[in-house]
Amino acid sequence: MPKEYKTPKLDDLEKGPWPSFVKEIKQAAKNNEMSNDLLAVLERSYDERIGHWKHGGIVGVMGYGGGVIGRYIDIPDEYPNISHFHTMRINQPAGWFYTSEALRSICDIWEKHGSGLTNMHGSTGDIVLLGTTTDELEPTFQDLAHVGFDLGGSGSDVRTPSCCVGEARCEWACYDTMGVCYETTMRYQDELHRPAFPYKWKFKFAGCPNDCVAAKARADISVVGTWRDAIKVDDAEVATYYDNGMDIFNDVVLNCPARCMKFDHESKKLEINNADCRRCMHCINAMPKALRPGDDKGATILIGAKAPIIEGALLSSVLIPFLKMEDEEEREAWYDIMEEIQDIWCEEGKNRERIGEFIQRVGMANFLEAVGVEPIPEMVAYPRDNPYIFFEQDEEEE
Numbered sequence: 001m002p003k004e005y006k007t008p009k010l011d012d013l014e015k016g017p018w019p020s021f022v023k024e025i026k027q028a029a030k031n032n033e034m035s036n037d038l039l040a041v042l043e044r045s046y047d048e049r050i051g052h053w054k055h056g057g058i059v060g061v062m063g064y065g066g067g068v069i070g071r072y073i074d075i076p077d078e079y080p081n082i083s084h085f086h087t088m089r090i091n092q093p094a095g096w097f098y099t100s101e102a103l104r105s106i107c108d109i110w111e112k113h114g115s116g117l118t119n120m121h122g123s124t125g126d127i128v129l130l131g132t133t134t135d136e137l138e139p140t141f142q143d144l145a146h147v148g149f150d151l152g153g154s155g156s157d158v159r160t161p162s163c164c165v166g167e168a169r170c171e172w173a174c175y176d177t178m179g180v181c182y183e184t185t186m187r188y189q190d191e192l193h194r195p196a197f198p199y200k201w202k203f204k205f206a207g208c209p210n211d212c213v214a215a216k217a218r219a220d221i222s223v224v225g226t227w228r229d230a231i232k233v234d235d236a237e238v239a240t241y242y243d244n245g246m247d248i249f250n251d252v253v254l255n256c257p258a259r260c261m262k263f264d265h266e267s268k269k270l271e272i273n274n275a276d277c278r279r280c281m282h283c284i285n286a287m288p289k290a291l292r293p294g295d296d297k298g299a300t301i302l303i304g305a306k307a308p309i310i311e312g313a314l315l316s317s318v319l320i321p322f323l324k325m326e327d328e329e330e331r332e333a334w335y336d337i338m339e340e341i342q343d344i345w346c347e348e349g350k351n352r353e354r355i356g357e358f359i360q361r362v363g364m365a366n367f368l369e370a371v372g373v374e375p376i377p378e379m380v381a382y383p384r385d386n387p388y389i390f391f392e393q394d395e396e397e398e
Helices: 008-013 021-029 033-048 100-113 134-146 177-187 189-193 235-243 248-253 282-286 328-348 355-362 364-371 393-397
Strands: 087-090 114-120 127-132 203-206 221-227 261-264 269-272 297-303 317-323
Touching: 008 021, 008 033, 021 033, 021 114, 033 114, 033 127, 087 134, 100 114, 100 127, 100 134, 127 134, 177 189, 177 203, 177 221, 177 328, 221 317, 235 248, 235 269, 248 261, 248 269, 248 282, 297 355, 317 328, 328 355, 328 364, 355 364
Parallel strands: 203 221
Antiparallel strands: 087 127, 114 127, 221 297, 261 269, 297 317
């Protein structure tokens, strides 16, 4: 039986109204020495107000440079069962669809080789297996491969692409997110498993502007579903919403960021100036039976988002305003642009500089010229406030 530790501070965390991670660790600790020592170290960290975990060297599996994050404790003599406590990132299925058998296989493998603790899922989307030793990394990898799972990305590589459920379950999806996510994952196998970039590179695929995977705020490349024709309006359903008490003028029209809508109380009709529509989905979310995306569907490609690690947070900028995702030639052209961007970033980027930070440093105009993409109005973040315009010599000659 594992040694019993006193954990009064952790015990206190179990008393709240929400599910507790402490309860889950205690459950695993009943039969696992690693999880049991983890409880003791966590309690000690709360007492001392310092962490005892550190990175130390690079660990991994044969042939891969990513997928494993090395973790070590700085007091291994006191807690020998967690002297190594490495994390493994596992490539999740697109849309996070699992069978019960697949989940049981993962749990059985991890109880055999590691702490039994999992994180479903990490911020990138991976299945995260928390805590194993260096000697168990390769056996774990082999067992996972035999049931159809591969390692995800970590370090300065393509991180595991992730997507929303898309057309599998969502009526608003404007393209097959799961299909494109899978295609991208298979295309970038080498870049995913063998870090060769200045820093991490994340693909995220959202089926509509609701962006349930937060691509626009977290991904270096965001592929967000949209449409380029008119929003479909069912006048009878609009009238039904109004008759049932919805304040369409205040709750829908005045909340439109583009101010592109009008509502006539007498005729109970909603008019939309689709040329000014920003495809934000607010009106569709408010009246889903009355409004739907148009039929000419595709995706907007955005670039440069990141969380505030190293430098501050960034939101995406438009790179390609519309792409027909079911068109193989258009997707191939997009992949070609991605690889051109990666080549220039690898050559000119600084260590631990995300692509969004690189664009900020060199300027969007210089970046677009380098990768061979023509600037367009959709790329403008805000109107120019400098009255001076400078042209390059060849532009003046033309």
